[in-house]
Amino acid sequence: MTKTNRDDPYEGREQTLVKHFVLEKYLQRFAMIVGTWNDTINYVDGFSGPWNLKSGDFADSSFATALRVLRGARYALRAKGRDLRLRCFFIEEDAKSYERLAQFARETTDAEVVTKNSEFIQAIPEIEVFLRAGGQHAFGFTFIDPTGWTGFAMKEIRRLLLHRPGEVLINFMTSYIRRFAQSPEKIRQQEFEDLFGSAEFRDEMVGLASKDREDALVRRYMRSVRETGEFPYVCAAVVLHPQKDTAHFHLIYATRDMKGVEVFKEAEKAAMKVMEEARAEAQQRKREARKKQPEMFAAPVLHRAAYYEGLKESHAAAAHNSLVVLLRQRGRITYDTAWEAILPAPLVWESDLKEWIREWQGQGLLELQGLTPKERVPKLGRRHILEWKGS
Numbered sequence: 217m218t219k220t221n222r223d224d225p226y227e228g229r230e231q232t233l234v235k236h237f238v239l240e241k242y243l244q245r246f247a248m249i250v251g252t253w254n255d256t257i258n259y260v261d262g263f264s265g266p267w268n269l270k271s272g273d274f275a276d277s278s279f280a281t282a283l284r285v286l287r288g289a290r291y292a293l294r295a296k297g298r299d300l301r302l303r304c305f306f307i308e309e310d311a312k313s314y315e316r317l318a319q320f321a322r323e324t325t326d327a328e329v330v331t332k333n334s335e336f337i338q339a340i341p342e343i344e345v346f347l348r349a350g351g352q353h354a355f356g357f358t359f360i361d362p363t364g365w366t367g368f369a370m371k372e373i374r375r376l377l378l379h380r381p382g383e384v385l386i387n388f389m390t391s392y393i394r395r396f397a398q399s400p401e402k403i404r405q406q407e408f409e410d411l412f413g414s415a416e417f418r419d420e421m422v423g424l425a426s427k428d429r430e431d432a433l434v435r436r437y438m439r440s441v442r443e444t445g446e447f448p449y450v451c452a453a454v455v456l457h458p459q460k461d462t463a464h465f466h467l468i469y470a471t472r473d474m475k476g477v478e479v480f481k482e483a484e485k486a487a488m489k490v491m492e493e494a495r496a497e498a499q500q501r502k503r504e505a506r507k508k509q510p511e512m513f514a515a516p517v518l519h520r521a522a523y524y525e526g527l528k529e530s531h532a533a534a535a536h537n538s539l540v541v542l543l544r545q546r547g548r549i550t551y552d553t554a555w556e557a558i559l560p561a562p563l564v565w566e567s568d569l570k571e572w573i574r575e576w577q578g579q580g581l582l583e584l585q586g587l588t589p590k591e592r593v594p595k596l597g598r599r600h601i602l603e604w605k606g607s
Contacts, residue, residue: 225270227501230458230494231465232268235387236281237490238453238467239359241483242385243282246357247289247300249475256301256354257286258347260376262336263362264306265313274320278361279306283327302327303354305346307339309367336360337372347379356382365393370413370440377445383476384445386468388437391457394430413440434466438560441470449477453484454527454562456491458498461523466562474552474596477559478566485565492521528563535561536572543582543604551594554602570594573602581606 226233250257259282266277274280283304290300304327308314314333321329330346332339347356356379360368368386377384393411396404409415417436421429434452442450447470457464469480504510535558542557543549558564570593576582584594585601594600 225276226494227270228458228498229268229270229276230491230498231455232276233494234455234487234491235361235465235467236276236278237487238480238483239278239385240281240285241486242469242480243285243357244289245479245482246383246476247286248292249479250355251289251293251298251300252296254353254355254381255299256303256350258350258354258356259283259286259302259304260343260346260356260358261304261306262339262343262358262360262368264308264317264331266316267313267363269316274316277320278359279304279317280320282359283324283329287326301350301354303346303350304329305339305343306331307336307343308333309335336362336367337369340372340375344375344379347382358382358384360384361387362389365389365396365411366407369410370444371410374444377441377447377470381472383469383471384441386441386470388434388452388466388468390430390434390454390463390465393433394426394463412437413444430463434468435560438468441468445470447472449474449556449559451477451480451560452562453480453487456495456524456527458495459502474556478596481559481565484562485567488524488563492524495524531561531563532568535564535568539569539572543602544606546604548601548603551598551600551602552596555596566596576606579606 224233226236247257261279261282264277264279266274266279269276275284283302286300286302290302293300306317306321306329308317308331311333314331318331318333321331332342343358347354350356358376358379360373362368376382393408396408405415405418408417417433420432420436424432438450438452441447449472450468450470453467453469454463455465455467456462467484469476471477471480539554539557542554555566555569558569573582573584573594577584581604583603583605585603586599587594591598594602
């Protein structure tokens with residue numbers, strides 16, 4: 217997948233391009249890893265659509281993107297003597313969209329594709345049956361990608377979050393949730409309590425400025441997913457609005473395996489370059505439409521990434537400071553523990569952690585222990601130790 221252009225089906229849907237890029241990059245590695253020790257992948261898409269497609273072959277839909285990537289992994293695994301069975305369950309409520317979804321399923325002959333025309337929550341009992349039917353050596357991946365903030369109450373999706381082995385990716389529609397989180401309307405209050413699984417989030421928002429409140433809402437939802445699904449690792453990737461300096465949504469990823477975090481964070485990092493290129497083109501189109509004339513230079517040349525860079529700096533500073541506090545409190549922690557402490561933050565990657573460690577070593581604030589003579593940098597899973605020497 218490449219950045220958008222004037223003939224691209226993602227023009228005007230740049231946020232969807234980024235979402236599909238993350239999904240694609242993650243699933244590529246996910247399927248190759250899972251396929252080495254499981255013989256089946258159960259892929260569930262709870263809000264399949266399709267919506268607003270511009271391609272005639274479903275190529276710009278999430279379900280077709282996912283199946284294409286999983287097929288590629290299956291082909292690669294066959295070269296290694298592994299056979300990967302692909303099973304998909306796609307759910308869509310809208311009748312017209314479902315007709316197209318069912319058409320896609322009928323045309324798919326190399327994977328098991330089950331579809332259902334219903335609300336996502338109503339389909340959960342059947343999803344559970346579907347997951348169990350995959351057998352003991354099946355791994356589940358559930359993608360919850362709504363167009364709003366309703367239809368996936370925490371208490372309802374609990375059974376899917378608890379499925380093992382399994383992971384989940386949830387589109388947390390930040391732009392909608394930010395707008396209505398403080399709504400006084402009683403029905404909205406209940407909707408948000410259902411979304412988060414409790415009413416506690418409201419007390420945690422009191423007194424916070426707009427941006428801080430948004431970050432707190434995301435963290436609170438991540439905590440609900442972690443506690444409800446009993447996931448040790450939950451992290452988020454932010455996807456910005458194509459034409460505005462604000463978050464459009466966050467992709468919340470939950471797993472029980474540190475390797476999954478590593479792969480997701482790599483996908484997030486790669487997606488950010490695609491996102492900024494796509495935003496540059498979207499903003500250029502807006503300027504050209506307003507001026508009614510084309511600009512001389514390409515969009516990336518004119519694009520100001522100040523908002524993105526400031527956002528990354530803010531998240532990195534918060535993660536950096538929280539890690540310093542942890543090091544001061546404990547004195548010695550493993551490299552894995554340090555990574556686990558910062559991984560929930562969007563726009564913070566392992567490369568940032570390694571850079572901080574180098575800086576602290578250079579300042580005499582930290583000693584790195586446990587490396588072999590041939591190792592120069594700490595690595596996950598090696599029991600490398602960070603010992604704080606600062607005050």
